[in-house]
Amino acid sequence: MTIKRQKNRIFVFLIITFYKMSEYLNNFESISNSNKSAITEGLNPEQKSAVEIINGPILVLAGAGSGKTRVLTNRIAYLIENNINPSNILALTFTNKAANEMKERIARLVHYKLARNIWAGTFHSVFARILRLEASKIGYESNFSIYDQDDSTSVVKNLMKDANYGSAKLQPANVRGVISSCKNKMISWQEFERSATNSIERQIAEIFREYENTLVRNNAMDFDDLLLNFISLLGKSKDILKEYQDKFKYILVDEYQDTNKAQYIAIQMLAKAHQNICVVGDDAQSIYRWRGAEIQNILDFQKDYPYSKIVRLEQNYRSTKVILAAAHAVISNNSRQIPKKLWTDNPKGDLIEVLACSDDREEARKVAEIIQRMYNSGLNLKDFAILYRTNAQSLSLETSLRALNLPYIIVGGVSFYKRKEIKDVLAYIRILINPKDAESLLRIVNEPPRGLGQTSINHIKEFSKDYNKTLFDVFDNADKVVHLQNRSAQSAKAFASFIRKYSQMLKEMPPVDVISEYINATGILEMYRQINTEDSLDRWSNINQLLFDIKQYFTNNPDLSIEDYIQQISLVADIDEKDLNGNAITLMTLHSAKGLEYPNVFITGLEKGLFPLSRIDTTKEEEEEERRLFYVGITRSKERLFLSYALRRAKFGDVQTAVPSPFLREIPDELTKYWGKPTSGFIENSYQQKTTYPQKTFAKPQPKPAIKESYNQIPDTEQNYSQIQPVVNEYAVGDVVYHNSFGKGRIVALSGSGQARKATITFNSVGQKQLILHFAKLKKM
């Protein structure tokens, strides 16, 4: 019986395979130009099996630097080579950048026309794309808005104001956090309400309920909804589920250790029918627990898929032996983990250098000076990364890099798209697309002032609630709203018809022709120009920059709609938009650094309380996550690793004292060397054994043999620093430059630094303008 069934199965399998082959030959033969041997060539045996076992569930435990990306891309290429239709492949990554890179690399292995058909992106962007198509099936319109964290917080804040909730204990941002973490764990407001034990929780439950209602009413989804609504779409009917199961016959998930419950369920539903699921991850690199990631997902994979195969990638191709040994020593202090040990054939490498500093300014100065010396000895600035635990730490580092004229880019911090004026303009555009989006409407209704202050808005909001009309409808019929001053009513009506006019235009004309005129007509640019302060002119030029950006977008993608543009920028992470290959040092948080690698890495701020970051009620789980984060940081480094701490650090204006991080103690002594003299106040017992300091002051580093001479050529004096050549990419007053839309111009002033560096330029065509160099893409002439 069993044998017979098995024979049948094999027979069916053969038929399907044969069918797929002929389908493949018919469709793709003509454009397939790849070379099969190239795909598995040069892979080690484990990598090879991770690429070649294409059917059935497979867990790839990929240690840091073990060639994970290569396995993922080659696996997809291999699937395509084996007659799998690219449009049946779903690859979910952590950032859009990772997805795009993957696609590019696949395009080099198989024909680009095949590569572009795979479904690759973040969970959020792929699901959003599908939800646009299927919106009507779950009670949404396809033009739904996507709310980011700020938008969500603002919704919560308004709801709390309406309900008169709120106290020191109950703040909008916290409530939003509670709601989001419930949604991450797939807990509905009803469940939350049922489990509420005190009045605070009952209040949150009420806000939660209203929050969900508001978003549906606004035809809007937050980030969590993109996952949850996708799941509910799949749950709608057997047919829909089957459709997507058959669509995504081959599923790959990167960074599986950082998936949350909703992502886990979504994958499980999709993979259930065909079971061709390959997840790649490393439990030691799970760093998003605070965002709902469940490390258990990767630990339980074998339970969830009993017939799964496991491949361990334990050979590290990235780092030196010293770095790997340090990483291993650190992570060994964690309790629960899948046992594995990374090894490498790479050389031993330099010792890890620990920089003891008396305060954060000294720390920043040392880091900058070391980089400058290494740069002058011939290294490339793009080969340096400075990592920190919190974004706030970038400030002193920036100052010292600027002082030495070293160009840098910052990933994260206040992103361009999070600036008030940019969010305002985007809200103006969103309301054209989705008139139900009350959040966007309220944001811009009195920006610039239109005589519609808080009182008028409250009346309008009340009316919309009482008569169950959308805010936009009420604006349109403002003369019917009682208590509303006639003047305000006229103003509201005028605003509604203004929006309607451009909304109509957008349906008839290409977006690029409408948007610029529309934003000009809103008066927001004129407002900032009139205020005429440094700050307001900044905002003015930021908006112009955005408009230029939009223009570029549609020049490059003439077939796309304004909806596509908004969706695209709603889901971009900072890391996605940054070009990290320029001649600049990269500054970012340890979280942003995940998945990246650099020859030279600095991890700064290794102080107790800062890294590991701790609060009064830090749990053991949180502590271990900090340690994993440190592990991630260490393993970013290919050759040289610098760890620094400061005994005093400026915080909120005043200065706080600190003690070196306990993490430093976890690295064996023989792997490190200390730099600089022991600073007064540096008294922790465990460090005193290590006090073999090379020089009395901030001494020269022990250079790598190859670059020894160049080190010695540059004496360690203040004077020499000022003689160093200005950095390339840097502009000077008087330079003649070319701008894509404004043409030729001359720089008359420069201000700011880093990505905020701005130039005032007099253009022949349009006169004087302020531009952010980072965005302006100027050419020097």
Place this chain on the structure above:
DNA sequence: TAAAAAATCGTTTTT
């Protein structure tokens, strides 16, 4: 209603 003055708060980490 809008501008000016005063007060408040914060720093994790991000799709």
Place this chain on the structure above:
DNA sequence: CGATTTTTTA
């Protein structure tokens, strides 16, 4: 300290 939010005043 500095940006944002709330309160006061015209």
